[in-house]
Amino acid sequence: MGKPKAERRIEDNQAQAVATRLRVSPQKLNLVAAMIRGKKAEKAVTDLAFSRRRIAGNVKKVLESAIANAENNHGLDVDQLWVKEAFVGKSLVMKRWKARARGRIGRVKKPFSKLTVIVEEREEA
Numbered sequence: 001m002g003k004p005k006a007e008r009r010i011e012d013n014q015a016q017a018v019a020t021r022l023r024v025s026p027q028k029l030n031l032v033a034a035m036i037r038g039k040k041a042e043k044a045v046t047d048l049a050f051s052r053r054r055i056a057g058n059v060k061k062v063l064e065s066a067i068a069n070a071e072n073n074h075g076l077d078v079d080q081l082w083v084k085e086a087f088v089g090k091s092l093v094m095k096r097w098k099a100r101a102r103g104r105i106g107r108v109k110k111p112f113s114k115l116t117v118i119v120e121e122r123e124e125a
Helices: 026-036 041-049 056-072
Strands: 014-022 081-099 105-121
Touching: 014 056, 014 081, 026 041, 026 056, 026 081, 026 105, 041 056, 041 081, 056 081, 056 105
Parallel strands: none
Antiparallel strands: 014 105, 081 105
């Protein structure tokens, strides 16, 4: 008994990986995600390895996870993988307070993000 198995939300020649609660604002994360959109997977991993942005290491982990999912779970060829989509969403926001002058407070927002990377197997153009 139980629920029937859910259908795949992506096509058969695709694989995805998701990271939630990345400690960076969605705007900053989207700058790094834009670097890898539409690139060959190997080239995207190399670009992230040499990026100077702090969050690039986490994005690289997610991309490598998507590549591993494609190879191990779906039997796709690693050499023909491209980054089809890399999109960013909001997650929770921690709210903190900082003491300011004359007994007032200043709100400090510490945003979190989530990242979804979808890789696709296709022939080189």
